[in-house]
Amino acid sequence: MVVGLTGGIGSGKTTVAGFFKELGIPVYIADDAGKRLMNTSSRIREQIIDLFGEAAYSGDTPERKYIASKVFNDKELLEELNKIIHPAVAQDFSDWVKDQSSKYVIYEAAILFETGGYKKCDLSILVTAPKKLRIERLQKRDESSRQEIQQRMDNQWSDEKKSELADFIIINEDLEQTRQQVEHIHGEILKAGQNS
The missing domain is CATH 3.40.50.300 (P-loop containing nucleotide triphosphate hydrolases)
Structure with a gap:
């Protein structure tokens, strides 16, 4: 369950x-998983740079403050970001659940x-x-x-x-x-x- x-x-x-x-x-914490995937998934990195430009990352590290400042007052941009993160988190969660026995x-x-x-x-x-x-x-x-x-x-x-x-x-x-x-x-x- x-x-x-x-x-x-x-x-x-x-x-x-x-x-x-x-x-x-x-316990699976979706927010932590999203942050981890932003750091580790090259696909997510590419999609976020496409959305926000090169300033969204410094090397492999997401510039969270910059991204947050962009989406705070822009609901459409926030939705676009969620469309990148949420499916990746859903897949990650589904893989994680398979390893649980509780x-x-x-x-x-x-x-x-x-x-x-x-x-x-x-x-x-x-x-x-x-x-x-x-x-x-x-x-x-x-x-x-x-x-x-x-x-x-x-x-x-x-x-x-x-x-x-x-x-x-x-x-x-x-x-x-x-x-x-x-x-x-x-x-x-x-x-x-x-x-x-």
């Missing part, structure tokens, strides 16, 4: 993914619902947290300005919209409560796996 894990920026997806790992569940795996992706990726999952989990807390976490994590954070949030669906599609919702305010929610959902997923 594939269980999708998603949530807006600063919601604490990585923390939740870590709790699933502690329970012995393999009852289920976690597929963590920031825009699982926006891209329709949840349709390929058996179940999905949405991680939420109050907006104020999310902004504080992001300011601590990568020293972004409130305006930059707001821009990134505006590019993602609202939690209300996502929660309509999610099978489980984790409210990530208190670490111990979050861990308990993960353990509860883990039990529910194992039950669902037995019944399917």
Whole structure:
């Protein structure tokens, strides 16, 4: 079984993914895979240079800040970039799954619902947290300005919209409560796996 894990920026997806790992569940992080493939795939490198020009790479290393600055206010350009990255990540994930032997795996992706990726999952989990807390976490994590954070949030669906599609919702305010929610959902997923 594939269980999708998603949530807006600063919601604490990585923390939740870590709790699933502690329970012995393999976790695939789509964002990390995308970054790795941008570094290692010559095909992706060529496509990105075609899209953004030579400045998109310095040798074999993608110029992430440059690429991000190009796509931030240009939804069409962002879609074009996603058309390069997402199929490569999907193939990479499918190869990875074949090597796993657990009852289920976690597929963590920031825009699982926006891209329709949840349709390929058996179940999905949405991680939420109050907006104020999310902004504080992001300011601590990568020293972004409130305006930059707001821009990134505006590019993602609202939690209300996502929660309509999610099978489980984790409210990530208190670490111990979050861990308990993960353990509860883990039990529910194992039950669902037995019944399917």
